[in-house]
Amino acid sequence: MPIVKNVTCPICGTFCDDIELTVKKNKVVDVKNACAMGEAKFLNYSDPHHRNLNPLIRRNGTLVETSWTEAIKKSAKILAEASYPLLYGWSSTCCEAISAGIELAEEIGGVIDNTSSVCHGPSILSIQDVGISTCTLGQIRHRADLIIYWGSDPYSAHPRHLERYTAFTEGRFQPSEWKRYVSRLRGVIGKKKLERASQLALMEEFSVPPITGNQFPPTLETEKERKLIVIDARRTHSAEFADYFVQVEPNKDYELLQAMRMLVKNEELEVEKVAGVPVGVLEKIVDVMIGCKFGVLFFGVGLTMSSGKLRNIDAALALTRDLNFATKFVIMPMRGHFNVTGANMVSIWQTGYPFSVDFSQGFPFYNPGETSAVDILSRDESDAALVIASDPVANFPRVAAQNLVKNPLIVIDPEKSATALMADVVLPSTFVGIEAEGIAYRMDGVPLPLKRVVKPPKGLLSDEEILRRILREVRKLKRSQRRSNA
Amino acid sequence: MQKMKVTLLSGRTINQGTGKEHGKTSQEYYESVAICEVDTNDLDALGIKDGANIKVSTEFGSIIVKAKESIRGPHPGIIYMPYGPWINAVANPTTHSTGMPSFKGIHAEIEPATSAERVLPLHELLKQAFGKE
Numbered sequence: 001m002p003i004v005k006n007v008t009c010p011i012c013g014t015f016c017d018d019i020e021l022t023v024k025k026n027k028v029v030d031v032k033n034a035c036a037m038g039e040a041k042f043l044n045y046s047d048p049h050h051r052n053l054n055p056l057i058r059r060n061g062t063l064v065e066t067s068w069t070e071a072i073k074k075s076a077k078i079l080a081e082a083s084y085p086l087l088y089g090w091s092s093t094c095c096e097a098i099s100a101g102i103e104l105a106e107e108i109g110g111v112i113d114n115t116s117s118v119c120h121g122p123s124i125l126s127i128q129d130v131g132i133s134t135c136t137l138g139q140i141r142h143r144a145d146l147i148i149y150w151g152s153d154p155y156s157a158h159p160r161h162l163e164r165y166t167a168f169t170e171g172r173f174q175p176s177e178w179k180r181y182v183s184r185l186r187g188v189i190g191k192k193k194l195e196r197a198s199q200l201a202l203m204e205e206f207s208v209p210p211i212t213g214n215q216f217p218p219t220l221e222t223e224k225e226r227k228l229i230v231i232d233a234r235r236t237h238s239a240e241f242a243d244y245f246v247q248v249e250p251n252k253d254y255e256l257l258q259a260m261r262m263l264v265k266n267e268e269l270e271v272e273k274v275a276g277v278p279v280g281v282l283e284k285i286v287d288v289m290i291g292c293k294f295g296v297l298f299f300g301v302g303l304t305m306s307s308g309k310l311r312n313i314d315a316a317l318a319l320t321r322d323l324n325f326a327t328k329f330v331i332m333p334m335r336g337h338f339n340v341t342g343a344n345m346v347s348i349w350q351t352g353y354p355f356s357v358d359f360s361q362g363f364p365f366y367n368p369g370e371t372s373a374v375d376i377l378s379r380d381e382s383d384a385a386l387v388i389a390s391d392p393v394a395n396f397p398r399v400a401a402q403n404l405v406k407n408p409l410i411v412i413d414p415e416k417s418a419t420a421l422m423a424d425v426v427l428p429s430t431f432v433g434i435e436a437e438g439i440a441y442r443m444d445g446v447p448l449p450l451k452r453v454v455k456p457p458k459g460l461l462s463d464e465e466i467l468r469r470i471l472r473e474v475r476k477l478k479r480s481q482r483r484s485n486a
Numbered sequence: 487m488q489k490m491k492v493t494l495l496s497g498r499t500i501n502q503g504t505g506k507e508h509g510k511t512s513q514e515y516y517e518s519v520a521i522c523e524v525d526t527n528d529l530d531a532l533g534i535k536d537g538a539n540i541k542v543s544t545e546f547g548s549i550i551v552k553a554k555e556s557i558r559g560p561h562p563g564i565i566y567m568p569y570g571p572w573i574n575a576v577a578n579p580t581t582h583s584t585g586m587p588s589f590k591g592i593h594a595e596i597e598p599a600t601s602a603e604r605v606l607p608l609h610e611l612l613k614q615a616f617g618k619e
């Protein structure tokens with residue numbers, strides 16, 4: 001049976017590139033190296049119950065099968081006739097498709113927004129304001145001796161991040177922290193489960209009390225090897241892996257970040273607690289941060305989605321900058337989808353802006369808060385939409401989703417998502433990274449190829465091909481309109 | 487009926503992650519997402535059993551999901567729901583001019599669901615919210 005090696009995993013921003021797939025009769029039958037999420041995708045993606053296998057169009061309230069020609073024509077007509085169409089999604093497809101999408105947005109004078117507006121959009125706004133000190137994940141893997149996750153639960157959202165790039169990886173200059181964690185685990189769970197300790201640790205339903213509160217481990221300050229600190233409003237599974245867990249009160253991250261900045265600058269805090277964290281403990285954490293050789297702060301949507309949003313990121317970026325006066329420190333957003341970084345990159349090349357780009361005035365205009373998908377929808381301004389490779393009906397707040405569904409809606413998706421079920425036209429595409437090739441950008445901005453390991457089901461087109469066909473049809477419509485006007 | 491004021495957080499879970507890769511219309515996805523993790527003592531105080539139906543309300547709407555006893559407690563006054571269509575019935579759409587709605591730290595109330603209230607499967611939830619099938 002052929003084994004395909006070095007496959008990239010088209011799911012989360014970790015974008016692992018070491019997956020091994022066994023392919024039998026054009027079907028993936030075995031998956032090596034992937035996490036549970038990756039494995040579930042490679043083994044189940046082709047399940048016909050959850051897949052769109054034919055172009056669909058809504059007639060008398062129900063979705064019925066149609067031909068590609070009709071589906072493309074209908075989509076082009078909807079988009080060409082709309083006065084303020086929204087093109088949304090993009091983070092789970094390849095750069096080539098995104099590039100075609102931007103061309104389409106320009107042609108129809110619409111708004112093109114990718115999922116970063118509801119994910120790390122605030123981080124991007126803040127990076128544009130403050131600047132960022134960052135590096136690639138390879139650097140971190142080999143050199144970082146202090147790893148902090150703030151408002152991010154890698155165990156759940158980026159399952160192999162810890163093992164591939166940070167605390168639990170064997171770097172050239174930094175050993176893995178795994179052994180230390182397992183020996184602590186043994187102390188906690190008793191002799192009976194001793195042998196199973198390391199397997200248990202990775203199970204979802206397994207929980208041990210994290211080291212937190214006043215139990216600040218004294219060795220953390222003297223420890224030379226890799227250390228892991230997790231800061232979150234909620235005790236996550238990742239928090240239990242950490243050498244120390246800081247529980248911040250919900251919506252108080254900003255206070256905590258600014259308090260840390262004060263301590264880095266040797267100022268006194270004249271309170272007992274900040275955001276629920278005793279100042280004594282906070283001082284120790286800051287000492288560990290200043291004392292490390294190469295520190296990294298990964299931050300997740302726990303910071304961008306809670307109160308303060310981009311201002312939280314301002315403070316985190318500024319804290320990193322301050323720390324660089326004492327040691328080396330970098331910071332990186334934990335990007336969610338495997339190509340959300342690529343969506344920003346391509347958008348920057350072609351329009352100058354990373355997301356929420358409005359072409360309605362004939363030139364690219366960028367003002368998140370005004371030209372971002374949730375805002376446009378909440379204000380009920382768009383009159384048609386094309387959604388690709390994302391599921392806003394499931395993931396947007398109710399009012400925004402309702403206004404999206406109310407107007408003509410085109411969906412390009414291999415899967416039957418909630419959004420596809422609500423669409424007026426469904427264009428079934430191939431799974432990029434499994435059935436189609438492309439390029440995507442890992443969270444640290446490193447581009448990697450997406451492989452084609454099996455042949456797609458008959459009659460399905462790639463995201464890029466579908467968009468190019470719509471674009472051609474739109475141009476045709478516009479030409480004939482111009483001719484009839486002349 | 488007794489109610490309790492709480493703070494609602496939402497986010498990813500590994501089960502939601504694998505559930506969605508089984509397919510958005512799959513049973514795995516439904517079971518991993520139409521839930522709400524609550525602190526053990528809070529559940530007791532409301533007289534809700536692990537796995538029973540619970541009603542979560544915010545100023546933006548209300549939704550019935552399955553209550554799940556949190557294994558990562560204690561976190562009194564904090565409830566947690568995975569991303570998905572169910573949480574979005576109650577999420578805060580305000581973006582404060584950033585483009586980003588507030589998915590975390592939402593003021594909410596929880597109470598036991600009445601016997602007439604049940605957890606809607608995806609199709610019914612969509613039909614109820616958007617009037618389409």
Ligand code: SF4
Pocket residue numbers: 009010011012013014015016033034035036037038039158159160161
């Ligand atoms: S960590 Fe992310 S990229 Fe890596 S295998 Fe899991 S889902 Fe795929």
